[in-house]
Amino acid sequence: MAPILETKNLTMQFGGLTAVDNINFKVNSGEIVALIGPNGAGKTTFFNCVTGVYTPTSGDIFIAPNKTSPQRINGLKPNKVTEKGLARTFQNIRLFQNMTVLENVMIGRHIKLKSGLLGAIFRPKATMDEEQKVIQDSYDILTELGLEQYVNELAKNLPYGAQRRLEIARAMGTEPALLLLDEPAAGMNPQETKELDEMIVKIRDVNKISILLIEHDMSLVMSISEKIFVVDYGKLIAEGSPDEIKQNPDVIKAYLGDEDA
Amino acid sequence: MSDILKYFTVKEMKKSLVMSLWFMILTFPIMVIKVNTIEDTVVWRWGNLIGIGIGAFFMSTLWRYLLERKNMQSPLSDKKTLQIRVMDWANENPKAKTTALIAVGAFMAAFPFLTSMYQTSIMTTALMYIVLGLGLNIVVGLGGLLHLGYAAFYAVGAYTYALLNYHFGLSFWICLPIGAGLATVMGILLAIPVLRLRGDYLAIVTLGFGEVIRIILENWNDFSFGPSGIANIPRPGFFGMSMKLQTATIYIYFIMIAMVIFTIFVVRRLENSRMGRAWIAMREDEIASESMGIDITKSKITTFALGAFWAGMVGVIFAAKTTFINPASFTLWESVMILCVVVIGGMGSIFGVVIGALILILLPEYLRAFSEYRMLMFGAILVIMMVFRPGGIISNIRKKYKFEPTQNSAESSKEGV
Ligand SMILES: Nc1ncnc2c1ncn2[C@@H]1O[C@H](COP(=O)(O)OP(=O)(O)OP(=O)(O)O)[C@@H](O)[C@H]1O
Ligand SMILES: [Mg+2]
Numbered sequence: 001m002a003p004i005l006e007t008k009n010l011t012m013q014f015g016g017l018t019a020v021d022n023i024n025f026k027v028n029s030g031e032i033v034a035l036i037g038p039n040g041a042g043k044t045t046f047f048n049c050v051t052g053v054y055t056p057t058s059g060d061i062f063i064a065p066n067k068t069s070p071q072r073i074n075g076l077k078p079n080k081v082t083e084k085g086l087a088r089t090f091q092n093i094r095l096f097q098n099m100t101v102l103e104n105v106m107i108g109r110h111i112k113l114k115s116g117l118l119g120a121i122f123r124p125k126a127t128m129d130e131e132q133k134v135i136q137d138s139y140d141i142l143t144e145l146g147l148e149q150y151v152n153e154l155a156k157n158l159p160y161g162a163q164r165r166l167e168i169a170r171a172m173g174t175e176p177a178l179l180l181l182d183e184p185a186a187g188m189n190p191q192e193t194k195e196l197d198e199m200i201v202k203i204r205d206v207n208k209i210s211i212l213l214i215e216h217d218m219s220l221v222m223s224i225s226e227k228i229f230v231v232d233y234g235k236l237i238a239e240g241s242p243d244e245i246k247q248n249p250d251v252i253k254a255y256l257g258d259e260d261a
Numbered sequence: 262m263s264d265i266l267k268y269f270t271v272k273e274m275k276k277s278l279v280m281s282l283w284f285m286i287l288t289f290p291i292m293v294i295k296v297n298t299i300e301d302t303v304v305w306r307w308g309n310l311i312g313i314g315i316g317a318f319f320m321s322t323l324w325r326y327l328l329e330r331k332n333m334q335s336p337l338s339d340k341k342t343l344q345i346r347v348m349d350w351a352n353e354n355p356k357a358k359t360t361a362l363i364a365v366g367a368f369m370a371a372f373p374f375l376t377s378m379y380q381t382s383i384m385t386t387a388l389m390y391i392v393l394g395l396g397l398n399i400v401v402g403l404g405g406l407l408h409l410g411y412a413a414f415y416a417v418g419a420y421t422y423a424l425l426n427y428h429f430g431l432s433f434w435i436c437l438p439i440g441a442g443l444a445t446v447m448g449i450l451l452a453i454p455v456l457r458l459r460g461d462y463l464a465i466v467t468l469g470f471g472e473v474i475r476i477i478l479e480n481w482n483d484f485s486f487g488p489s490g491i492a493n494i495p496r497p498g499f500f501g502m503s504m505k506l507q508t509a510t511i512y513i514y515f516i517m518i519a520m521v522i523f524t525i526f527v528v529r530r531l532e533n534s535r536m537g538r539a540w541i542a543m544r545e546d547e548i549a550s551e552s553m554g555i556d557i558t559k560s561k562i563t564t565f566a567l568g569a570f571w572a573g574m575v576g577v578i579f580a581a582k583t584t585f586i587n588p589a590s591f592t593l594w595e596s597v598m599i600l601c602v603v604v605i606g607g608m609g610s611i612f613g614v615v616i617g618a619l620i621l622i623l624l625p626e627y628l629r630a631f632s633e634y635r636m637l638m639f640g641a642i643l644v645i646m647m648v649f650r651p652g653g654i655i656s657n658i659r660k661k662y663k664f665e666p667t668q669n670s671a672e673s674s675k676e677g678v
Pocket of ligand 2: 045
């Protein structure tokens with residue numbers, strides 16, 4: 001079966017800086033894969049290329065969600081990529097601050113709904129049913145992520161950890177086949193990180209969503225991921241199981257060369 | 262009250278003193294020196310200086326007191342604002358809410374019969390600004406796109422009626438949808454080139470667009486009759502009946518009332534629909550909303566198109582009301598005025614826009630004495646609003662949904678304004 005996400009020689013340059021350098025990368029369906037590397041290694045840029053925020057300078061990105069045959073998605077707009085089954089969270093939280101928690105998830109469900117201008121104005125039964133359903137579905141997602149007590153709060157009023165979880169809830173609203181998490185544990189305390197750990201595994205097992213995560217918290221990475229890719233200065237320097245990565249001399253060097261290793 | 266006393270410490274007094282000195286220097290040339298050109302003498306009005314000094318001193322103290330008080334409120338505090346308390350009360354007492362609505366309705370219906378034609382005419386203008394404000398609110402308040410050329414669409418509506426009537430004798434009621442339609446098309450045409458712009462850049466381009474339309478109207482004499490404009494535009498007809506001026510004024514007033522109700526009805530439904538939510542998400546964060554599957558291109562075009570729709574419609578009514586139009590009615594000042602209605606009233610809030618329009622249009626009419634200082638007061642109000650109530654007089658409160666905690670069935674309830 002084709003991998004759910006595959007990049008071939010993916011390169012992204014900003015002027016003279018090569019932020020992503022010739023990366024060959026693969027996530028198989030049902031896997032939890034981690035992408036790690038020192039600060040500024042190009043991890044977020046990699047995400048941005050895959051999700052359509054940036055158009056890569058060269059190389060190919062293929063996705064094959066839900067057992068379809070692989071399709072090339074270079075240069076597609078982010079909303080089209082999301083429609084195809086990739087959803088993401090942001091490293092620097094980007095919630096819709098002045099919308100309620102429920103509405104944030106409802107936006108995630110946008111692509112699953114149909115009603116347009118006339119539906120909004122005349123409110124035929126189809127639209128009303130659809131609205132009723134999206135409210136319920138969004139509420140269910142919030143419940144799954146333990147956010148139901150905040151339903152009607154504005155997103156900006158949530159505690160930090162809850163905002164991070166809401167980012168995940170919103171992305172799950174799009175019913176992705178692959179969920180890309182950019183440092184989901186950043187700023188969380190150990191207790192919250194542990195809960196997040198369980199949550200991610202549950203999302204994979206129960207919702208059948210493959211997961212690709214960027215993370216600096218090594219305990220989280222080592223405990224949940226089946227495969228790890230390591231980048232440094234935009235280049236892929238290692239890939240393998242957590243145990244292999246722990247022993248890889250290149251990885252140790254990259255991290256020890258970095259101050260916050 | 263006791264905490265206001267702490268603003269009268271020596272340190273605070275010093276700050277206020279510096280501020281008042283600064284103001285005295287700033288206003289010295291205009292407020293103190295007066296040249297009598299006939300006698301060629303200079304009159305020194307020292308009394309003004311003292312007045313400004315004392316005034317600035319107290320204003321500065323008050324300003325810092327209010328600012329401090331505002332900063333003390335944490336965003337997470339449970340303290341409910343007056344607005345939320347009133348809304349909660351209204352939701353708990355549906356009867357009172359209905360009564361209030363009926364009272365307002367009755368007042369508005371009786372208004373033209375209780376007051377003079379002049380008053381009715383001013384109120385009609387205020388109602389027009391309500392619809393214009395609600396239209397622009399779709400672009401600025403919901404879509405978050407700063408649009409400074411809104412008057413251009415207003416002009417499109419007005420000229421559509423004036424010209425179609427002049428050349429082909431088309432009636433008001435036929436031109437109303439045509440004007441709205443043409444303005445909508447113009448909205449789409451403007452939206453396409455500005456798709457990639459946001460913030461200041463968008464504001465500048467839309468401002469330019471508005472000016473271009475006005476300049477075209479002013480200079481293309483064969484088409485628009487230039488600065489002299491078009492006169493003798495017929496008032497709205499009522500099955501071919503001819504009306505006295507007074508009846509016609511009242512008739513237009515009620516057309517506007519119907520229009521306001523229609524607009525509020527549609528905008529209310531839009532803002533809590535799938536489409537409206539997408540607009541708000543775009544306002545909140547373009548990149549995030551795009552990553553959640555929202556087609557930004559489509560959202561931008563629909564906000565511009567729908568915003569323009571209302572402007573076109575009001576434009577037709579404006580032409581019919583004044584019976585004379587020329588490009589001077591559609592200047593940048595007009596766009597700014599409508600923007601002020603939205604910003605001061607409350608971005609994204611229907612009730613806020615209604616209040617904003619009433620305040621901005623009616624107050625200057627009834628405070629004629631201050632009309633010279635109108636611009637000054639507008640500026641002052643805007644600055645004060647931005648500092649103390651950036652959300653506008655009435656801030657937008659999102660709709661809340663009720664859920665049965667145990668059950669799986671969701672029950673939505675309307676609580677939005
Ligand atoms: N839009 C951009 N324009 C120019 N340079 C950029 C841009 N985005 C990222 N970069 C550069 O690309 C490099 C990789 O950045 P990136 O954000 O992908 O790193 P990262 O691996 O996510 O780091 P962190 O762990 O700190 O989040 C950095 O040197 C950064 O300055
Ligand atoms: Mg990053």
